[in-house]
Amino acid sequence: MKKEEKDSNKKIKELQKELIKALQEREEYLKGWKRERAQFANYKKDEDKRVQTVINFANENLLKEFILVLDSFDLALQSLPKKGDSKEQDKYLEGIYLIRSQALNILKNAGLEEIKTDGEIFNPAYHEIVGEEKNKNVPTQSIIKVLNKGYILHNKVIRPARVIVAKNE
C-alpha cells in the first residue's frame, strides 16, 4: 500500500507541475495573442495614414528627376541675354521664360515649393553650402549666390538649395 501511495503522490506532484506550466503557458499565449490582435487592429488604423503618405509622395522620385531638368533650364536662361538685339529676339526670350513658368506651375500643382534663399542666412535644414566668398557687406553665412534652387514637397525637403555663403573675415 505504502509504495503505491508513494507512487501516486509522486505522479500527482508531477502532474501538478505540468499543470502549472501549462497554465502559465496558456496565460502567456493568450496575452500574446491578444497583443498581436491589438497590434494588427492598430496597424490597420495606421494604414490609412500610410496610404496618404504614399499618395503624397508617390511623385517624389519623378519630381526629383524633373528638378534636374529645371536646373538645366535655369542654367540656360542664365546664359541667355536678358534682352535681345531686336523685338523679335525678345519675343523668343519671352517664350522661353514662359515655358519655364509653365513647367514650374505644373510642379507647384503637384505640391512642390521653392525654398526661400533671398536674404536668408544659411540653414542646414533647407540649404547646402557649396562654397564661400569673402563679403563684408552682409552677415557671415548669408546666402549670396544660389547655384541650384531647392524644393520642398509636402513639408519634406526633397532637394536643399545649393548656395554660396558670405565669409566676413
Place this chain on the structure above:
Amino acid sequence: MSKVLGIDLGTTFSAMATIEGGQGKIIENTEGERTTASVVAVSKSNERLVGTLARRQAITNPQNTIYSVKRLIGRRFSDPEVQKDKKLLSYEIREGKNNDVEIKMSERWYTSQEISAMILEKLKTDAEAKLGEKITDVVITCPAYFDDSQRKATRDAGEIAGLKVKRVINEPTAAALAYGLDKKKDQQIVVFDLGGGTFDVSVLNIAPDTIEVKGTGGDTHLGGDDFDQKVMDWIIDSFKRDEGIDLRKDPLALQRIKEAAEKAKRELSSTAKVEINLPFITSDASGPKHLSYSLKRSQLEEFVDEYIKKSIELTKKTVEESGFKIADIDEVILVGGQTRMPKIQEEVKKFFGKEPNKSINPDEVVAIGAAVEAGILSGEMKDVLLLDIAPLSLGIETLGKVNTILISKNSTIPISKSQTFSTAADSQTSVEIHVLQGERAMADDCKSLGKFILDGIPPAPRGIPQVEVSFDIDADGILSVKAQDRASGKEQSIRIEGSSGLSKEEIEKLKKEAELHQEEDSKKKESVELDIQADSLIYTAEKTIKENEAKIPADAKEKLESQIKELKEAKEKGEKEEVKERLEQLTKTLSEVGTELYKQKPAASSEKEEKDKKEEGTKEKKDETPSSDAKEADFEEK
C-alpha cells in the same frame, strides 16, 4: 514592454529597425531618410548637427565636421590604421589619456565614444518620434573583426547616449539573422559586404546554440566611393580630351559631375547604357560648354575590374584561412549598396557556384538583423511564433485545363482561402478537384498534389450548382482541401502533407520558369478563356432559341443561328481576333433578341442569375457512384 531598437552603426551611414508583426522594419529619421549619415558637426553658428544636416555644411567647415569616427573608435592612437587615417581626415585628432583617440570639434576635445553617442542619440530621438514611445534598450552591430576594446567602446557610446545596450552583435551575424539562416545548423555562410567605403568578408559557422565567426578579411578602404571616382575620372578626362578644359579646377562643375557619376553607376545596375547629360557645365571665351556622354555597362565594368577582382581574391583568402574549401560554403549573403552591381553578383555567384541571398535591401539588412536579435531578446520573436510561408502558389484545375490559384505564393501560413465554383455541363452531378502547385497558367505545367471527386450534386443546368472549394494550410504546412456542394451539403476533402517538400533550388527553378513563360502562358490562358466564353455564349444562345421557339421572330432566329454557326467556325479555326469579333456580334444580337422577348413577356424573370463564377472541368459525367457521406481521404502527395 518597450520596443528594443536594432541599430547598424556604420562608417558612412547608420540605420535603425524594429520588429513589427514579427518582421524587421526600418525606421525613417526625421528628415524622412531610411539611413542617417554618420556625420556630426558644430556649425559656424555654433549649432550641433547630426546626419544629413551636418553634411550640408561640411565644405566650408571641414575641421568641425566629424565623419568616419568608426575608423577610430576603441583603437589606440598609435594603431597603424589610426595613423593612416589621420593623414586623410580633415579634422584634428590627438592621443587621449588612455592612449585612445580624441577628436577636436569646435575648440573642444571629445572621445570617439562621445561622437558616436551623438549619432546614436539622434537615432534614438528620431525613433521615439516615429514610434511614439520611449526607447531604452538597443542592439548595436559592429564589424566581426572588432576587438574587445572596440566592442566595449561601442557599448559605451550607447550608454553615453542614454541607452541600455542589450547586446553588441557582429554585422555578418546580423545579416544571417535577417535571412533566417541561423536555423541552418552546421552550415557555413559567407557574408560579402561591399559598402560605400569599406569591404568586409566573413565566414560564419551556424553552431547549435550560436553563430561563430570562423574568419574575417577585407579592405578598409575599398568601396562604392572608389567606383564613383573611376566614373568621375573618365568623365573629366573625356571632357579634357574633347574641349581642352580640366573640370577638376572647377568645384561647382566637380560637384555636378560627382552626382552624375554616382547616378550613372546606379542606373547601370538596371540598364545597359546611360546618358550623362550636364548642359552649361562651364564656359569659356567661345561661350557655354555642355557635357554629354553615353556610358555603357560594359565600360563601367572595365573601369572597376581591378576592384572586383581584388574583392574576390580577398574572399578566397578569407575562406581558405578559415579552414574551409569553397565547396564547404552553404550560403552566401550580399550586404552593402555596391553589391547591387550585376557584375559583382555574377562574380560572387561564379566563385561560390551558388546564387547569393540578396532579396533584402543590402543597405538595410544589417539593421534588420539587429532588430531580429532585439526581438529575440525582448521575447517578440519566440521560436514558437515564427511563421513560415507557402513558397509556391496553390490552386485547382478549372475548365480549359487552367490553373486557378487560391493561395498565392509567399502567403504567410497558417492561412485559409475559399472560392465558389460551378459545373461545366448540364446535369453534371460530380466534380473532380485536382489540386495544383505552381505559378504557371496551365494545369499541365504545374505540379499535381492530389485529386478527389465530390459527387451527389443535384442535377442542374451548367453554372447553377455552387461548390465551395476551401484551401487550408496549418502552421506545420499541411494542406487540406475541401469541396462542399451548397445545395446538398455533401462534402469531400483531402489532406496533403509535404506540399512544400521541394528544395530551395527547385522552388527557385519553378519560379524562374514561370517568369520566362509568363507571356506565352498568358496568351495560352487568354485563348482558353476566349474559347470558354464562346462556348458559354453559344450554349446560352442555343438555349434561348430552344426555350423561346414560338416567340422569336423568324428573321431574328435565322440571324442568331447563322451567327452561332460563324462563331463555332471561328472557334474551330482558332483565329483569336475573329472569335472576339463574332463573340461581340452574337452578344449584341442576343441582347437585342432578349430585349424584344422581355417586351413581349412583361413579368418574365431571367433564366439564369448572373453570378461571378468560374466553371469547373471534369473528366466525364458520373452517374453510377452512390451518394456518400463526407469523409476525409488521406492522400499521399503524387
